[in-house]
Amino acid sequence: MREFAYARARDVDAAVSLVADNPGARYLGGGTNLVDLMKLGIERPELLVDVTGLPLDEVTEDGDLLRIGALVRNSDLAAHPLVRDRYPVLSQAVLNGASGQLRNVATTGGNLVQRTRCGYFTDPTKPCNKRMPGSGCPAIEGEHHNLAILGASDHCVATHPSDLAVALAALDARIDVQDLAGPHELPLEDLYRPVGDRPDLELTIRDGALITGVALPPLPPDARTTYRKVRERASYAFAIAAVAAVLVVRDGLVSDVRIALGAVASHPWRARIAERELRGGPATAAAFEAAAIAELDAARPLRDNAYKVPLVRDLVVAVLTELAR
């Protein structure tokens, strides 16, 4: 690991000015991904600014919004009574990620900006356009059975590994950010850039911007939500496909539906095409399947991950059918 200086941020303004003025600086939250990447030599910060002492570790009601501080630990988020009561999909998604030990340490904000687990990205002896722009993407011809089928490019087929972010995408979460220009907010979906020809540029926020929290708008009182994850062992594994869904059915018709897919793209994939197909129509398995197929029309699977297309289709149908029951 490269040597680095360490500082504890006194407040958000001080943290932002320390990191924004120093391209070699990184925020340290729980560190469950960053410290690992530093051990691997993939992240080589000169300065770590520890933000875990900042007062951003509460879940609070703000009018009809639920505000989640960026430093709320995954365990506390999943166990919080208001989260379990109002947004069960979020609690379920968090509990399906990582292990008990990791969830006790990992933070909400850090989860959103964690890096891909693509084996070429995490191996510094291999080319990788995300890690070394222009060096190539061996995954396209190589080991890609768990990589992206949607929104990828000839430059990168990595997936975003988060469960939590998939649930947030389905919940229309907004992200609070602070940079040198001050605080602002944006929809979670706008936090991530399309892959294009610069997969190294993952986020839309400025270098040195600090995620300070997440805001969740209310769901309709008759909304039902769930998260379902498919993985290669029963627990403690990244998804090969995941679905977070919110469904409101009134008089047999889909009144509201929001679907986010995990482990299929470089960011949580909001299935807007499927949602549009479903809204106002019948809440039947046939309609769910037609909508899933319409969404997956844009899928461009590789040699070894084409199995994800029918898997995601069936997962969407199963999840919506369960919610409509």
Next chain:
Amino acid sequence: MVRNAMPGPELSSTVRLMLNGAPQELTVDNRTTLLDLLRDRLDHTGTKKGCDHGQCGACTVLVDGRRANSCLLLAVAVDGREVTTVEGLEDDEPHPMQAAFLAHDAFQCGYCTPGQICSAIGMLDELAEGWPSAVTTGPVHPDDAEIRERMSGNLCRCAAYPNIVAAIREVAGA
């Protein structure tokens, strides 16, 4: 014991923590993980290094009572915290979890055992708090499915899992 040369002042920090109830203060290279601090600087080798990447759980300790992978925590980041390792569990008598692991033969080679035991103790506290898990459908209850899911962050290459589950279930009183 190898003591690495200390880098320049801006690259090292003074860390104060309570280790198994005893105050410790030492200057560390900022790169030092809590795991390496325990093993290489504080002669507490009960905590084991397995994968060193947060994937196996062998390094699990309790930080302010909560289980955590000590391989992914920087020592500087646990300044001011209370750390409990397997060495701190005995109080004249073995901790009930240690006794249950012995009674149920919940290990073969024993390398993962300190992490399993610390993790199980932290996990039962989480259960007592009513924290849900990915397999929880109603009120939480320490049955085999819950124990297996909640302990999935601790791998055992000898596959002593059935006896580990039995030992934990006994302590949980289920």
